[in-house]
Amino acid sequence: MSEKITALQVARRAGVSQSAVSRVFTPGASVSEKMATKVREAAEELGYRPNILARAMVSGRSRIVGFVVAYLDNYFYPEAIEKLSNAMQEEGYHVLMFMASQTTGNIDDIVSEILDYQIDGLIFASVALSSSIVERCQASNVPIILFNRRQDLEGVSSITSDNFSGGRKVGEFLINCGHQRIGYIAGWEGASTQRDREAGLMAALTAHDMPLFAREVGNFRKEEALTAARAMFDVPANLRPDAVFVANDHMAFFVLDVLRSELGLSVPDDVAIVGYDDVPPASWPAYDLTTVRQRANLMVQETVETFIRQIDNPENFTPRQVALDGPLIVRGSTQPMPRKVTAHERLR
Amino acid sequence: MSEKITALQVARRAGVSQSAVSRVFTPGASVSEKMATKVREAAEELGYRPNILARAMVSGRSRIVGFVVAYLDNYFYPEAIEKLSNAMQEEGYHVLMFMASQTTGNIDDIVSEILDYQIDGLIFASVALSSSIVERCQASNVPIILFNRRQDLEGVSSITSDNFSGGRKVGEFLINCGHQRIGYIAGWEGASTQRDREAGLMAALTAHDMPLFAREVGNFRKEEALTAARAMFDVPANLRPDAVFVANDHMAFFVLDVLRSELGLSVPDDVAIVGYDDVPPASWPAYDLTTVRQRANLMVQETVETFIRQIDNPENFTPRQVALDGPLIVRGSTQPMPRKVTAHERLR
DNA sequence: ATGAAAGCGCTAACAA
DNA sequence: TTGTTAGCGCTTTCAT
Numbered sequence: 001m002s003e004k005i006t007a008l009q010v011a012r013r014a015g016v017s018q019s020a021v022s023r024v025f026t027p028g029a030s031v032s033e034k035m036a037t038k039v040r041e042a043a044e045e046l047g048y049r050p051n052i053l054a055r056a057m058v059s060g061r062s063r064i065v066g067f068v069v070a071y072l073d074n075y076f077y078p079e080a081i082e083k084l085s086n087a088m089q090e091e092g093y094h095v096l097m098f099m100a101s102q103t104t105g106n107i108d109d110i111v112s113e114i115l116d117y118q119i120d121g122l123i124f125a126s127v128a129l130s131s132s133i134v135e136r137c138q139a140s141n142v143p144i145i146l147f148n149r150r151q152d153l154e155g156v157s158s159i160t161s162d163n164f165s166g167g168r169k170v171g172e173f174l175i176n177c178g179h180q181r182i183g184y185i186a187g188w189e190g191a192s193t194q195r196d197r198e199a200g201l202m203a204a205l206t207a208h209d210m211p212l213f214a215r216e217v218g219n220f221r222k223e224e225a226l227t228a229a230r231a232m233f234d235v236p237a238n239l240r241p242d243a244v245f246v247a248n249d250h251m252a253f254f255v256l257d258v259l260r261s262e263l264g265l266s267v268p269d270d271v272a273i274v275g276y277d278d279v280p281p282a283s284w285p286a287y288d289l290t291t292v293r294q295r296a297n298l299m300v301q302e303t304v305e306t307f308i309r310q311i312d313n314p315e316n317f318t319p320r321q322v323a324l325d326g327p328l329i330v331r332g333s334t335q336p337m338p339r340k341v342t343a344h345e346r347l348r
Numbered sequence: 349m350s351e352k353i354t355a356l357q358v359a360r361r362a363g364v365s366q367s368a369v370s371r372v373f374t375p376g377a378s379v380s381e382k383m384a385t386k387v388r389e390a391a392e393e394l395g396y397r398p399n400i401l402a403r404a405m406v407s408g409r410s411r412i413v414g415f416v417v418a419y420l421d422n423y424f425y426p427e428a429i430e431k432l433s434n435a436m437q438e439e440g441y442h443v444l445m446f447m448a449s450q451t452t453g454n455i456d457d458i459v460s461e462i463l464d465y466q467i468d469g470l471i472f473a474s475v476a477l478s479s480s481i482v483e484r485c486q487a488s489n490v491p492i493i494l495f496n497r498r499q500d501l502e503g504v505s506s507i508t509s510d511n512f513s514g515g516r517k518v519g520e521f522l523i524n525c526g527h528q529r530i531g532y533i534a535g536w537e538g539a540s541t542q543r544d545r546e547a548g549l550m551a552a553l554t555a556h557d558m559p560l561f562a563r564e565v566g567n568f569r570k571e572e573a574l575t576a577a578r579a580m581f582d583v584p585a586n587l588r589p590d591a592v593f594v595a596n597d598h599m600a601f602f603v604l605d606v607l608r609s610e611l612g613l614s615v616p617d618d619v620a621i622v623g624y625d626d627v628p629p630a631s632w633p634a635y636d637l638t639t640v641r642q643r644a645n646l647m648v649q650e651t652v653e654t655f656i657r658q659i660d661n662p663e664n665f666t667p668r669q670v671a672l673d674g675p676l677i678v679r680g681s682t683q684p685m686p687r688k689v690t691a692h693e694r695l696r
Numbered sequence: 697a698t699g700a701a702a703g704c705g706c707t708a709a710c711a712a
Numbered sequence: 713t714t715g716t717t718a719g720c721g722c723t724t725t726c727a728t
Contacts, residue, residue, distance in 0.1 A: 004721090006721055006722085008722095018721090018722085019724080022722065022723060022724085026723075035698080050464065051466060054405055054704090057405060057706090058704045059722085059723060075423065075426070078421075081420065082447055082449060085447045094445075094465070096442055096443070097429070098433070099434050101430060113437075118400070140352070256634070257633045261634075280421065284601060285605045286608075286635055356705080364714080364715085365714070365716075366715090367714080367715065370705095370706065370707060374707075377707095378713060380713060383714080398705085398706075402704075403706055405706070405720045
C-alpha cells in the first residue's frame with residue numbers, strides 16, 4: 001500500500017526546498033515559471049496533494065464550513081443543502097453537516113463539537129440560536145449566518161425570503177378571491193418564518209378590516225398539522241373557514257389530506273388552501289398547491305456571498321439581513337387569480 | 349476577542365505537563381483521578397476544547413467521514429442522510445458532505461478533494477465508482493462503503509435492501525392480484541438497484557410463464573419518467589398494461605400523475621401501480637402508493653457497524669455485502685392483497 | 697525567487 | 713502515573 005506523499009518527498013524529487021513546493025500549491029505565492037513546472041511534474045508523478053488539515057493548522061483556515069440543519073422532512077431543506085453544498089464547493093469550501101434533529105439534545109453541545117473542527121464559518125438552517133452560542137463563535141472568530149431564519153443578534157447575518165411580504169400577498173390574494181372566513185395554521189412560534197408569515201397575513205386582513213376567522217398551531221410537524229386541521233375543519237359548516245393559509249407546504253399537504261380524504265371537502269370549492277415554500281410536491285398534480293415560492297437559488301447565492309465577504313474582510317464587515325421577495329404561485333388549490341376590481345366598479 | 353485556548357495554557361494553569369492535559373482528554377489513557385479533576389477544572393475555567401485538526405494530524409484519524417451523494421430529489425436520501433449523520437455523530441464521527449450532482453463534473457475529482465481532508469472513511473450513496481477511485485482510497489487506507497448500491501469491487505462493502513427479492517415480491521403480488529399485462533418502468537441502468545429490482549420482477553414473471561408486457565426507461569428522473577409513462581400508457585386500451593412496477597417511488601409519483609391527471613385512467617381499477625422505497629409521500633393519501641419498503645434505519649445501522657468494524661480492525665476485515673429484506677407495503681394504488689388461492693379451488 | 701528554520705496544537709514513544 | 717521529547721505536514725517569516 002502506497003504511503004502518504006508529503007511535500008518533502010516532492011521537494012526531494014524536484015531537487016528543491018520543501019517551502020518551494022508549498023508555494024507552488026499556494027495561490028498567489030511568488031514562484032518562477034520554471035520552479036512551478038518542475039514541482040508540478042514531481043508532484044504529479046508521486047500523486048501528491050496537499051494535506052488540508054496540516055494547512056489548516058498553520059494557516060488557521062480549514063476551508064470547512066459547518067452546516068447545522070433540522071427538519072429534513074421539510075423538502076425545502078434537501079434542495080437547499082444540495083445547492084448550498086454545490087455553491088460552497090465552487091468556492092473551495094466543503095460542508096460539514098450537523099443534524100440538530102430530535103435525537104440530538106442541545107444545540108450548544110453541537111456547536112461545541114463543530115468548533116472543535118476549527119471550521120471557517122457556521123450556517124444555521126431552521127435552528128434557534130442562543131446568544132451564548134453567538135458569543136462563543138465570535139470569540140473563536142467564526143462567522144455565523146442564519147439561513148431561512150431571522151434573529152436579532154449582534155453580528156449575525158441572516159438570509160430569508162421576505163416572509164412578511166409573502167404572508168401579506170397570500171392574505172391579499174385570498175381576500176381578492178372573495179374569501180370572508182380566512183383561517184391560519186401556524187408553524188412553530190419560535191421561528192421567525194412563522195411569525196413573519198403570520199404578521200404579513202394579519203396586515204392584509206387588518207387593511208381590509210377583516211378578522212382572522214380561525215387559528216390553530218401545527219408547529220411545522222406532521223402529527224400536529226393533522227390535529228390542527230381537524231380542529232379547524234371538523235366542525236359545523238357555518239364555523240368552517242372558507243380558506244386557510246398554512247405556514248408551510250410540508251404542513252399544507254397534510255391539511256389538504258385531511259380536508260379531502262378525511263372530511264370529504266372539496267378543494268378549492270369548499271375550502272381554498274395556500275402553503276409556503278413551493279417545494280416540489282406542491283406542483284405535483286395530486287396536490288397542485290397554491291403557495292409562495294422561496295427562491296432557494298437566490299438564498300444560497302446570498303448566503304455564500306455573505307460568507308465570502310465576511311471571511312475576506314472580517315474587520316469592516318457589517319452583518320447583512322437579506323430578505324428576498326418571492327412570488328405567489330397560483331395553482332389549483334385556490335380559485336384562479338381574479339382580475340383586479342377597478343375603482344369604477346368598486347364605486348358602483 | 350478571546351484567543352484560542354491551547355492544551356499548554358491549561359497545563360500551566362493546572363500546574364501539570366501539556367501531555368497530561370492531552371491524556372485527560374484521550375479516552376482510555378492512564379491518568380489518576382486527581383490529575384483528571386485538576387485538569388478538567390482548569391480546562392473548564394479557560395473554556396478549553398481539544399483541536400480536532402491537530403489531533404488528526406498526529407494520530408492520523410480525523411474522525412471525519414466523507415459522504416458522497418446525488419439525487420437528493422429522491423426523498424429516500426434526505427432521510428438516509430439524517431439518520432446516517434445522527435448515527436455517526438453518536439460514534440464520535442462527523443459527516444463531510446459532497447454533492448455529486450449534475451453541476452459537479454467528475455467523481456474522481458470529488459474523491460481527490462475528499463481525500464485531501466484525510467477523512468477516515470468514505471460512504472457513497474447512489475454513485476457509481478470507478479476502480480481507480482477504489483484503488484486510490486485503498487492506497488490511502490480509507491474504507492469505502494456503498495450505500496444503496498452494490499458493485500463488484502475488491503475490498504468494497506455494500507449495504508442495500510434486497511432489491512432482487514423486493515422486485516420478485518412485487519411480481520408475485522401483481523400476478524396474485526390477477527394482472528396479466530405487467531409493465532416495468534426502469535431506473536438508470538447503471539444502478540444495481542435498478543438491475544436487481546428488474547431481475548426480481550422477471551424471476552417472478554418467468555416462474556409463472558408470463559412475459560413482460562411493456563418496458564420503458566425512466567432513469568430515476570422526473571422528465572424521463574413522465575415520457576416513459578406516456579409512451580407506455582398513451583396507447584389504445586388493448587395495448588395498455590393493467591399493472592406497472594416503477595423502479596422507485598420518486599418516479600412512481602410522476603407515473604401516477606400521468607395516469608390519473610393526464611390520461612384520466614383510474615388507479616387501481618384501470619391500472620395498478622407499485623413503487624419502491626416507501627418514501628414518506630408514498631403513504632400520503634393523495635398517492636397512497638403500494639411499494640416495497642427500504643428499511644433506512646437498518647441500512648444505516650449496518651453501514652455504521654461495517655465502518656466501525658473496518659476502522660477498528662483493518663487487518664482482518666472482510667468486506668461485507670449486506671442485503672436487507674424489506675416488506676411489500678400494500679396500499680390503495682393496487683387491489684388489496686388477495687387471499688391465497690387454495691389448491692382445492694385451483695383444481696376446480 | 698528561493699531556502700532555512702520556526703512553529704501551528706496535539707499525540708505518542710520513552711524515561712523517570 | 714507523570715514529564716520530556718520528538719515529530720505529524722504544512723505555511724510563513726527571515727535571510728540570501
